[in-house]
Amino acid sequence: MAINLDDIATKVMKLMQGSGHQMKMFDATSGKSVAIPAEARYFYVKEPNMMVNIDDSTQELKFHIGEDVDIDKPGINNMMKQLKSLARTNMLDFDIRSFGKHIEPKNYAYKVEQNKEQTMTDHVNEGMGPLSGSSRTSRQTLENVKLILKHRAPVNEESRGSRSRNISAMFIETAEGERFKYPFIHLNGARAMARHVASGGVPHDIVGEAIVELSSNLAQLKEFTKIVDKQQLVNENNRNVVFNVRRSMNSIKETVQRIQGARGYAKFVENIALKEDKVEAEISEETLDSYVQQFTKTSFEESLKDILPLVHRVNEEEMTDRRDNQTARVREIISARDKKTGEIVNTISFGEPTNPSYDYDKIKTQFAEPRTPVEVAQQKISKIALTFDDLADRVTVDTLLDRTTKKKGHDLAAEISFFLTDIANEIRSNPSGIDKEDMKVAGHLLKMSKASVETEEPKSADTRINEMLEEAFSKFDSDKVLIKEQKQELKEGTSGIMGMKNSQGNYDFIRVNWDAYPEGLGQTLKNSWNNPEEIERAISKGHASTIGNDIDDSVFYADKEGMNNNKPERNETYKDLHSIAMRMGAEYGYIFDNGKWTEVLAGVTEKKK
Numbered sequence: 103m104a105i106n107l108d109d110i111a112t113k114v115m116k117l118m119q120g121s122g123h124q125m126k127m128f129d130a131t132s133g134k135s136v137a138i139p140a141e142a143r144y145f146y147v148k149e150p151n152m153m154v155n156i157d158d159s160t161q162e163l164k165f166h167i168g169e170d171v172d173i174d175k176p177g178i179n180n181m182m183k184q185l186k187s188l189a190r191t192n193m194l195d196f197d198i199r200s201f202g203k204h205i206e207p208k209n210y211a212y213k214v215e216q217n218k219e220q221t222m223t224d225h226v227n228e229g230m231g232p233l234s235g236s237s238r239t240s241r242q243t244l245e246n247v248k249l250i251l252k253h254r255a256p257v258n259e260e261s262r263g264s265r266s267r268n269i270s271a272m273f274i275e276t277a278e279g280e281r282f283k284y285p286f287i288h289l290n291g292a293r294a295m296a297r298h299v300a301s302g303g304v305p306h307d308i309v310g311e312a313i314v315e316l317s318s319n320l321a322q323l324k325e326f327t328k329i330v331d332k333q334q335l336v337n338e339n340n341r342n343v344v345f346n347v348r349r350s351m352n353s354i355k356e357t358v359q360r361i362q363g364a365r366g367y368a369k370f371v372e373n374i375a376l377k378e379d380k381v382e383a384e385i386s387e388e389t390l391d392s393y394v395q396q397f398t399k400t401s402f403e404e405s406l407k408d409i410l411p412l413v414h415r416v417n418e419e420e421m422t423d424r425r426d427n428q429t430a431r432v433r434e435i436i437s438a439r440d441k442k443t444g445e446i447v448n449t450i451s452f453g454e455p456t457n458p459s460y461d462y463d464k465i466k467t468q469f470a471e472p473r474t475p476v477e478v479a480q481q482k483i484s485k486i487a488l489t490f491d492d493l494a495d496r497v498t499v500d501t502l503l504d505r506t507t508k509k510k511g512h513d514l515a516a517e518i519s520f521f522l523t524d525i526a527n528e529i530r531s532n533p534s535g536i537d538k539e540d541m542k543v544a545g546h547l548l549k550m551s552k553a554s555v556e557t558e559e560p561k562s563a564d565t566r567i568n569e570m571l572e573e574a575f576s577k578f579d580s581d582k583v584l585i586k587e588q589k590q591e592l593k594e595g596t597s598g599i600m601g602m603k604n605s606q607g608n609y610d611f612i613r614v615n616w617d618a619y620p621e622g623l624g625q626t627l628k629n630s631w632n633n634p635e636e637i638e639r640a641i642s643k644g645h646a647s648t649i650g651n652d653i654d655d656s657v658f659y660a661d662k663e664g665m666n667n668n669k670p671e672r673n674e675t676y677k678d679l680h681s682i683a684m685r686m687g688a689e690y691g692y693i694f695d696n697g698k699w700t701e702v703l704a705g706v707t708e709k710k711k
Contacts, residue, residue, distance in 0.1 A: 295310060
């Protein structure tokens, strides 16, 4: 017996009205207020705060009460019992829930949107009529072509969208009565095929096969995500692959949806005509084994093996296209807040590396010693790129969206990981061409990782990070920009000493850790440092990372947090100067005496400039 929801709605209104409640009624399709009870599916009472909903899709009568409503109060308890009795009499399920907040009609807007979408699936695209038919067969017409659906269970006319559910088979029938079975239970795919046939095509031509391939790929990728979600196989090592699979699925859905329209179909055909024929390379055993390892928990799900070649292909394709609107998506992940509570939706953190054997810090120490300013700058760029590679490997996201086992946090972390990896690659290939917005977002993530940045003088975290990025990316001026490692060491590059002869005939000097070769520090001292007072002032600040054209342009360790043990060497003899320089590992030395600089090759020779 069909359930008459209009009649039930009228009874709900009378029951609530009989209890003395003033209510507002809303329909389920548009969310608009209605005056006729039979058209209503939502019945709202402000005081006492409650909402009664007749849910077409789940065949439920729902009774929701706000935070201040006492269910044991006689009037409320009596209404609950009457609604429960009404539901049972009309073969509906009854659901009662108490919410920890004041209920408003707007809280149910999402259900109205769902109903709109479901209704739209029954009335799609230009020229295509609505689904109609008997309890076991539905038909939809597009010009002279019919789409025929066979149902496993009787269609419930009272339930919106029921003709697009419980489908066991799909057929496309031409005007001549020739009928083709669509090979997948994919309604939008079958509608796209109907559009193709109505346009003069046949299911087995190149366009028809392309449509079927879309449905086939979607079915396989759905099966893949179903398995990895159900068995909780998604982790930090494979999340990028799963994320790319989900992106590919969404892309397929959008493509199939567009094909159903006349313009979208014409564009699809044009793209096929322009597409170059290419033979898909078979996946190698090594690559296949790599995927098997990534998706093995205790034992490998063998049913995945046939899908992995497709997973590999879409993963490679999405890697190519992933930069589209990427920065905006990452910015949204960072800034997203719950519209109701204002709570941050996504908590981004940076944990341990997914592969402990791949030590980025160790890699940074294995660079060859740079000998020229260009090599120094390039090495600094490489180290900054490795920093972002490291962040990409360690990023994790905990999200309020993780209500089920799908673990959306993995997808969000993968999106950020892709972004950081792309930033690292751009730093290596074209640091001066990096987009300012990309730099800003990358800098914000760097700050979130708690990595500290060294600059000439104490500044805010945002300022330091932005200066680091801008200097390193756009000017190649690596001398002003250093990433402070977990264990700060003074051995950073081509080092040397800078000093002057004091009034006692001995030497005061400091170590300079970058660019100490004659063409670097030697030339800078000769050109810019000829004032004894300024030289003494610089030495008094202690050991330096770099020496620029003046004190303000130089970087001294004493100015940096936690770097206090950097006092200058005072009143050392000429012999001690050489031995200390050698112990420090200094390769070059420069002493100011009698108004000129003397270059000292540490502990070996001395010559006048």
